[in-house]
Amino acid sequence: MDVGKKKELYSLHSLLGFLAMGKTGGNPPVSAVLTNGKGDVLEKAHTKEFGGNHAERELFSLFAKKHSQSQTGPIPIHSDSILSVSLEPCTHFGKTPPCRDLVLEYQPKELLVGWKDPNPLITSGDWSTYQKKGIQVRLDPVLANTSLPYLQGFLKRMKTGSPWVWIKVATSKEGNYTSSDYQKERVSGEDSDLYLQMLRGKFDAVAVGPNTTKVDEPSLHFRITDSMIEKAGILNRVTDLIPFFDAASHLFSALSQWGKESVATHQLEEEKYQPYRVFVLDTKTLPSESFWKKQEELTERYGKKLCLFFLLNNENGVGVQNGLPDQIKFKIETLSLHPVFPIKKTDGNLFLQTLGKIGINTVLCEAGSFFPNFLEKELIEEDCILEIRNLEKSIPDGIPFLYHNEPIHSEFSVGSNSIFIRKQKRRI
Numbered sequence: 001m002d003v004g005k006k007k008e009l010y011s012l013h014s015l016l017g018f019l020a021m022g023k024t025g026g027n028p029p030v031s032a033v034l035t036n037g038k039g040d041v042l043e044k045a046h047t048k049e050f051g052g053n054h055a056e057r058e059l060f061s062l063f064a065k066k067h068s069q070s071q072t073g074p075i076p077i078h079s080d081s082i083l084s085v086s087l088e089p090c091t092h093f094g095k096t097p098p099c100r101d102l103v104l105e106y107q108p109k110e111l112l113v114g115w116k117d118p119n120p121l122i123t124s125g126d127w128s129t130y131q132k133k134g135i136q137v138r139l140d141p142v143l144a145n146t147s148l149p150y151l152q153g154f155l156k157r158m159k160t161g162s163p164w165v166w167i168k169v170a171t172s173k174e175g176n177y178t179s180s181d182y183q184k185e186r187v188s189g190e191d192s193d194l195y196l197q198m199l200r201g202k203f204d205a206v207a208v209g210p211n212t213t214k215v216d217e218p219s220l221h222f223r224i225t226d227s228m229i230e231k232a233g234i235l236n237r238v239t240d241l242i243p244f245f246d247a248a249s250h251l252f253s254a255l256s257q258w259g260k261e262s263v264a265t266h267q268l269e270e271e272k273y274q275p276y277r278v279f280v281l282d283t284k285t286l287p288s289e290s291f292w293k294k295q296e297e298l299t300e301r302y303g304k305k306l307c308l309f310f311l312l313n314n315e316n317g318v319g320v321q322n323g324l325p326d327q328i329k330f331k332i333e334t335l336s337l338h339p340v341f342p343i344k345k346t347d348g349n350l351f352l353q354t355l356g357k358i359g360i361n362t363v364l365c366e367a368g369s370f371f372p373n374f375l376e377k378e379l380i381e382e383d384c385i386l387e388i389r390n391l392e393k394s395i396p397d398g399i400p401f402l403y404h405n406e407p408i409h410s411e412f413s414v415g416s417n418s419i420f421i422r423k424q425k426r427r428i
Helices: 004-018 053-067 100-107 127-133 139-160 191-201 210-216 225-231 247-258 264-267 288-301 328-333 346-357 370-374
Strands: 031-035 041-046 082-086 110-115 136-139 164-171 177-180 205-208 276-281 306-312 341-343 362-366 384-389 396-402 407-416 417-422
Touching: 004 031, 004 041, 004 139, 004 247, 041 053, 053 082, 053 100, 053 328, 053 362, 100 127, 100 177, 100 362, 110 139, 127 136, 139 164, 139 247, 164 177, 164 370, 191 225, 191 407, 191 417, 205 210, 205 370, 210 276, 247 407, 247 417, 276 346, 288 328, 306 328, 306 346, 341 346, 362 407
Parallel strands: 082 110, 110 136, 164 362, 164 384, 205 276, 205 362, 276 306, 306 341
Antiparallel strands: 031 041, 031 082, 177 396, 384 417, 407 417
C-alpha cells in the first residue's frame, strides 16, 4: 500500500470515528475498514448505536450484502485483504457475538489494530487464534493516534471507572465568564455555535451546576439550526504542532475537518446523538417550572429519559436530609431512569464514578464556577479545559474563569473567538 493510500485509509478511519462518537452509548466508537493489498476500500463501517452491531460485524454484514443477496455463510474476500480496526475485536458474548469469531471466518490476510482493548471482559492480546488461521496481526501507531480522540473516553473509563472530562467555558476578552453581579448575557460569538453544538453531539453527557440550572434553565440537548449553519465561521487551527497523543487537540482538529461536512448526517440522526442531560441541583436554588417543562418536552420529543439529577447536601444541612418537594420528585421520575444521586461539594470523584457506572464515557461540563472547583482535584492529564474567548466581548469588572491562566496546549479560532485547549497545572 503506497503512502497516498495509507493517508486515505487513516483519513477514512478519522471520519468513521467522528461519525460514531456520541451515539454508541457505553460501547466504544470503533471504526473498521477492509481494503485489498493496494489499499482500495472494499468496505467500511463504524459501531452502531448502543445495542447494535460493532464495527467489524457491521462491516462484514455490509460486505456480504454487497456481494451476495442469497448466499449464506462467509463471502470469500481477497487473498491479500487487510482489515484495519481502531480497537481490538471483542472476544466475548455481549449484546452481539464476538467479533473475533467473525474475523476468523472471513480470514483477511492481515489485521491492523489501533488499540488493545482494556475491557476486562476481553482476552486482550491473545492473537494466537488469528495466527493459526494465517492472519497476521500487528499494532499500528498511526491508526492509534488517528482513533484516540474517539476512544479516549472508553479507554479512560475502562482504566479508572470515570469518564473523560472536558470543562468548557465562554469568556470575555479579559478572561471573565460573567459579570460581578452574575447578569445573564451571551458571551461567545454566534459564529462558533455550530461547532460547539457538534462538539456537544460527540459527548455522552453534558452537565451543568446548580446556579446555571437555576439562572439559564439550559436545555442541554444537541441540535443544529439553519441559523447556526448560516452564521458559522471557518474553524482554523492556530497551533502549528500538536502533541502526537493529545486526544483533546486532535478531537478539535477533527471537528474542524469533519464538522461542516457531516452536518446533514448529524441533523438526520439528531435523536441518536442526544447526550445525557446532567443537572446538579441545590434545594436553595431550585429551577422554576419553565425548566421542568422544557425537559419534559425534550423527553417526549426523543422518547428517552436522558436526564440525570444530582442533589447537593450543603454544609448547613439543607439538601438531601430535607429532601426535595414531592412535586419535583414526581417530575424527576418522569425524566430520569435513575434516582437522584446525593453528593457533597467534595464528592467530585463520586460524581464521575457514578457517571462511569451508568456507561458514560465522556462528559462535557458547561462551566461557570461550579465544575472548575468541584472537579479541580479529579482532573488528570488526559482531561481537557476548553475556553472559548470572545475577543469582541468585554466584561471589564467580571469574574475570571478559574483556569484562564493555565497552560495552552493548542489553539483554534473561529470568527471573533479564540479557542484554547488548556491543561491543568499539577498542584503540589
